Amino acid sequence: MANESNDPKYTYYEEVYKAFLNTIDSYDLPRLDDDELADVLYGYMDAGRLVFSTYIAKDFMDDDPENKRFNFKMTRIEITLLAQAMKLEWVREHLNSEELMRKAIGDRDYTTVQGYQYIDRLQNMEKQLSREITTQINRLEYSNSELYGEMK
Known part of the structure; x- marks a missing residue:
């Protein structure tokens, strides 16, 4: 958990992890x-922050793993978006493992045991999260007057 020595100029991984969990x-x-949990969460975060690769306002690759923080302060919406991107990675991992299970035990047995509904739900969740994240990042950028000036 966060300790008292956390510098308010930075966003610590723990803040993002809590939002994700x-x-x-x-x-x-x-x-x-x-x-193990720290490694798994960092993996989701590391993969998830790639959705910010074209984000102009901040460089989400600018972090300090030793101190478990980013080298800048995120806004609440940025933390939420990164947590959503982590969830997208989590959903993709579950989707891949379900598809591998289906292939391993055969379509007919998989349908009997698990059903395709779970995979369908994961696929729908993946598409929805991806769209929401992209839309929110675009909104953030276009509403940032420091980047684009006043758009009228």
Whole structure:
């Protein structure tokens, strides 16, 4: 958890991780020890921040893994968007593992055991999250008067 020595000029990974964990239900993550959990969460965050690769306002690759923070302060909406991008990575991971399971046990058996509805829900969630993130990033950029000036 965050400690008292956190500098308010930066956003710490923990803030983003909390926002992400509040958006998912996972039986797997609580089973991990602290080091494994930190690695998994960093992996989701690292992959998720790629959605900001064209974001002009801040460089989301500018972080300090040793101090577990970004080298800038994120807004609340940026933290929320990064948490959504982490969720997108989490959904993609689950979708891939379900598709591998379906291939491993065969379509007919998979349908009997699990059904295609779960994969359909994951695919729909993936598409929806991807659209929402892109839309929000575009809105953020176009509403930032420091970047574009007053657009009239």
